[in-house]
Amino acid sequence: MSDESPNQLGTPTPEELREQVERTHDGLARTVGAPAPEGDLAAQAKEKAAVVREQAAAVREQAAEKAAAASDQLREKTEQAAQAVRDRTPEAVREKTAQAAAQVREKTGQARRYAADRTPDPLLEKADRAATAARANRAPLLAGGALLVAFLLIRRSRGRNR
Incomplete structure (x- = not known):
């Protein structure tokens, strides 16, 4: 058997293997040396x-x-x-509505003054502090209220299912 002829199994000769290696080496050299098509x-x-x-x-x-x-x-x-x-809306109805709204505003003012006059000062101070704290912490209060409503609705719906 010579170096030039393939063996019986059809495998390449050493010369053919060298040529393959050189072709692969040349191809890799071109690939590595070539710039990337669209940058890095x-x-x-x-x-x-x-x-x-x-x-x-x-x-x-x-x-x-x-x-x-x-x-x-x-x-x-x-x-x-x-x-x-x-x-x-008829004019008469609009007039009656305006009169009723005025009466409600007047009665509300009277009730507010009456409550302020009759409420003890320490209680007014505590209510004022509570209102200030509520205004400062609206988000947690609203979230707590929403949770309470959700809890009550769930409890109510479970009561109906029994």
């Missing part, structure tokens, strides 16, 4: 991130425009509905 990955990632930021800004802007348009449209429809109610 970090630059590509930065470009894609910039595109995504621009798209997000455009979507936010569109959403803000749509929200403003919807708000304006809602405000206009509300004004139209209020005007329609005013136009269809």
Whole structure:
């Protein structure tokens, strides 16, 4: 058997193997030495991130425009509905409503003054502190109230299921 002829199993000769290795080596040298088709990955990632930021800004802007348009449209429809109610309500009913509203405001003021006059000062101070604390901590109070309502609704619905 010579170095040039393939053996009986059909495997390549040493010369053919050398040629294959050289072709592979040349191909790798060209691949490693060639510049990347679109730059390095970090630059590509930065470009894609910039595109995504621009798209997000455009979507936010569109959403803000749509929200403003919807708000304006809602405000206009509300004004139209209020005007329609005013136009269809008889003058006598509007006068009676205005008189009733004035009476309610007057009676509310009287009740407020009466309560303020009759309530002891220490209790007024405590109520004022409690109101100030409630205003300062609205979020936890609202969350607690929502939890209480949810608890009561769940309890009520379970009571009906029994």
